[in-house]
Amino acid sequence: MRGNARAWAAAAVLLAVLPWIPGLQSDSARSLLTQMGIAGVFALSYNLLLGQTGLLSFGHAVYFGLGGYASIHFLRAINHGLPIPTPFVPVAGALAGLAFGIVFGALTTRRGGTVFALITLGLGEWVHASSLMLPSFFGGEEGVTASRTRAPHFLGLDFGSQLQVYYVTAFWLLVSAALMYAFMRTPVGRLANAVRDNPERVEFIGYNPQRIRFIMFSVSAAFAGLAGGLHAINYEIVAAEALSATRSGAVLLMVYIGGVHHFIGAILGAVAITWLQVSLSDYTTAWLLYLGLLFMGIVAFVPGGLAGLAMMHLSVLRTQAMAAIARSYLVALPFFVIASLGAVTLIEIAYRRATQPEAGALMRLFWIPMDTAKPWPWLGAAVLAVVGAAALTRAWPRVAAAWAQAGEELHGQRA
């Protein structure tokens, strides 16, 4: 318990000093941090479903978006004289998320598994399409706007600067993370884990899995709504995009890539994917393709996600096999880099030709100018990709052997 308290205190300190670290002091960097925080709350709420209860939802953005709309209307009411300071707006989002979570959850959580996934997908499409039909509440494609500064000051803050918005987000991130962490340690949270692992057995010992799914779903929707409220404060606008299938898909990718088996996984995923969305999209228009490939790779090869990968390495850090693992990585890494370089070059050239034909055939990639009208760049990249991949498959047994050795060693210690 003391270790836990220390970890939470460290997290709080980290969140407090983060915007002052050199390189993160600009408004754009702080805006990125804010977006990561919002995504973090949203991803943690999604992990309550997927990671903790085993419910795969394709429509979680519904609660994010409806929470966002509730918050932006609440903020408008504040603009018109309601005497409540801006930082409390996400509470309105959380309440809206909870309310819709209860209503829709009663419908969707009657089933688990595949049917649940499909109903959430259908419900998500329904809500998104309906939102475009009712412009006076949802504002159509343009969305609804409000001002976060035209509100009573709070502790002398007016929330005009990105830094202040960041601190509001960081505060709510910490609070909701702590609440969700604590919630998973209540009997309901434990039962949710049991429902994920073996619903028949839960039913056998006298609990109703459907009811537990419903409770988890409502709580998760409430936190998603809170994230939507933070979104409303940060952008001062909420549009139909906030409840779209794209956003539902994005949160699924975040949580799965981050790792569903660890609490920290959702945060890792939120940070990584938000960073990819914001910075990678500056460099390449093909970033969604890379994201999709990364996701497929994680599903196929690394079911634990980034967090699982990190934990795996932490556990072998003290073993003697660590040296062998590190050496095998050193052998495999150059081939991996070569293969990726070739593949990325191919993708970039093809993308450029298809989506920006007006930009011409000459382009510069990795500081190398090339003429994509000639076959040489294509051929060179293809050779790099194929040779690199072939060498990587040859080098891989060495990595696998090193890991097997580590596994043996750990097993021996335990026995």
Added chain:
Amino acid sequence: LKEIVAFSLLNGAVYGLLLFMLSSGLTLIFSLMGVLNFAHASVFMLGAYFSWQISRWVGFWPALVLAPLACGFIGAGIERWGLRRVHARGHVAEILYTFGLAYVIGELVIMAWGRNPIENHVPAAIDFAAFRLFGTSYPFYKVLMMGISVAMFAFLYLAFKRTRLGLVIQAALTHPQMVSALGHDVPRLFVLVFAIGSALAGLAGVIGGFALLTEPNMAANLGPIVFVVVVVGGLGSIPGAFLASMLIGLLQTFAVALDYSWLDLFRVMNIHVAPDSIWREVWAVKLSQAAPILPYVLLVLMLIVRPRGFLGTRET
């Protein structure tokens, strides 16, 4: 009015049959492997793009055969080198894998053919009037679409009920271990079924491509509706998928033609809605505007009233 009803019936049937072509492949794959293939609509989109590309090279009729064939091979590849690896981790991992694949195929399509819709017009070979109805001519390609879908339904039905392979596949649905013990290669059956399902999606793409807009978003637009069809018809039931496809096709087509809202109904029933009521906007939505959400309304109603769908046999 007769004219509207007749044309809505025809167009609804065309749309419904198109949905059926998509959902039958999905149902086939689901019932054999328990996998909900999120990339199914993406394969459909590939079919549309392939047919356009092949038509430009060798003409429409060869494309009608070659594009589905290509999609079938892609489907086989997805199963053999992708899903089989994920299979051991359970259904959630499989769904997620195909979900990621849908992203990747969408981006690859952009990479190959660009972001804008391609000009996938009806080929000249089939672009003529089939017959005249109420003074308006009805295009031949829609008749062809209907013909192909009906032929496909008949083919699937006969292939499953009457051929040896169909019987083996049917047996593998329920008793994979037994079928395997009798000496049939069940994993190979999986590849085969995945290939057939994908080829059907590709075929739907060829003839659906010029009826809909061929663009990188077409998979994302049609995919959810196909899932609705599969659930409403009953997971795993091909006749159910047929019923649900026709129902949704007709429902959406008729809704587009009807310009009524709740307010009109209230007026007939003498219920007065205050002009400043906040619900007024909800009641004022016209049925024609609401057409896109009707399948989802149907889905939710179905799950409340009859969770297994029209002809489904199991509840999961």
